[in-house]
Amino acid sequence: MTLSSIIVWVLFASLPLFPFVSWAMGRWYQSRLMNALSEKEKLEGGSLQNENHLSTASSTALMSAQASALLHVSICVGPSMGQIFFMWFKSLVGGRLRSYEVVLEYGRREVLFRLREQAKALGCTSIHNVRLETSVISFAQNQDSKRSSVELLAFATGLIH
Numbered sequence: 001m002t003l004s005s006i007i008v009w010v011l012f013a014s015l016p017l018f019p020f021v022s023w024a025m026g027r028w029y030q031s032r033l034m035n036a037l038s039e040k041e042k043l044e045g046g047s048l049q050n051e052n053h054l055s056t057a058s059s060t061a062l063m064s065a066q067a068s069a070l071l072h073v074s075i076c077v078g079p080s081m082g083q084i085f086f087m088w089f090k091s092l093v094g095g096r097l098r099s100y101e102v103v104l105e106y107g108r109r110e111v112l113f114r115l116r117e118q119a120k121a122l123g124c125t126s127i128h129n130v131r132l133e134t135s136v137i138s139f140a141q142n143q144d145s146k147r148s149s150v151e152l153l154a155f156a157t158g159l160i161h
Contacts, residue, residue: 019085023099026080030102037109044116065159069122072156073114076137077107078149104150108132111154124158131155 079087083099090097111132119127133153 019082022080022082023086024082026083026099027102029080030106033110034102034106037106037113040113041109044113065161067160069119069124069158069160070155071115071118071122071124071127071158072153073111073118074151074153075107075111075114076149076151077103077110079103104134104152107134107150107152111152115154115156119156119158122158123160125161126159128157128159 079099083103087097087099112130115130116127131154135151135153137149137151
């Protein structure tokens with residue numbers, strides 16, 4: 001048996017396991033990203049969760065700002081091929097798409113964290129009117145493709161007091 005025939009045999013034998021391996025690797029990678037984001041949020045104090053980052057405070061009308069800035073951040077996130085396979089299967093039988101929820105949760109938290117970093121870099125002391133938008137981006141030209149990612153866009157007004 002030659003080396004090339006062994007490689008071909010291993011590839012064909014492992015083909016049915018590909019969705020499971022891809023799913024497991026995707027979950028592992030996403031958990032690493034979420035843990036790193038959680039650590040960054042702990043150092044910075046969470047995502048927009050303190051008295052200087054309120055979008056509907058009644059005291060806002062009494063504040064006077066020296067300057068303002070438009071803050072905007074955009075990122076793209078997407079599930080692994082294995083997660084896409086299991087989401088397709090789940091769409092046949094019904095139920096929550098937990099893999100997709102994890103991807104979106106990470107994206108939302110990351111975009112808010114980056115928005116806060118941008119505000120800090122510009123010298124903003126408060127962030128107001130935070131808006132989040134999502135849109136699905138398809139990588140293929142035809143509509144039958146299930147390969148896609150999600151773009152998350154966050155924008156807000158940063159005030160310098």
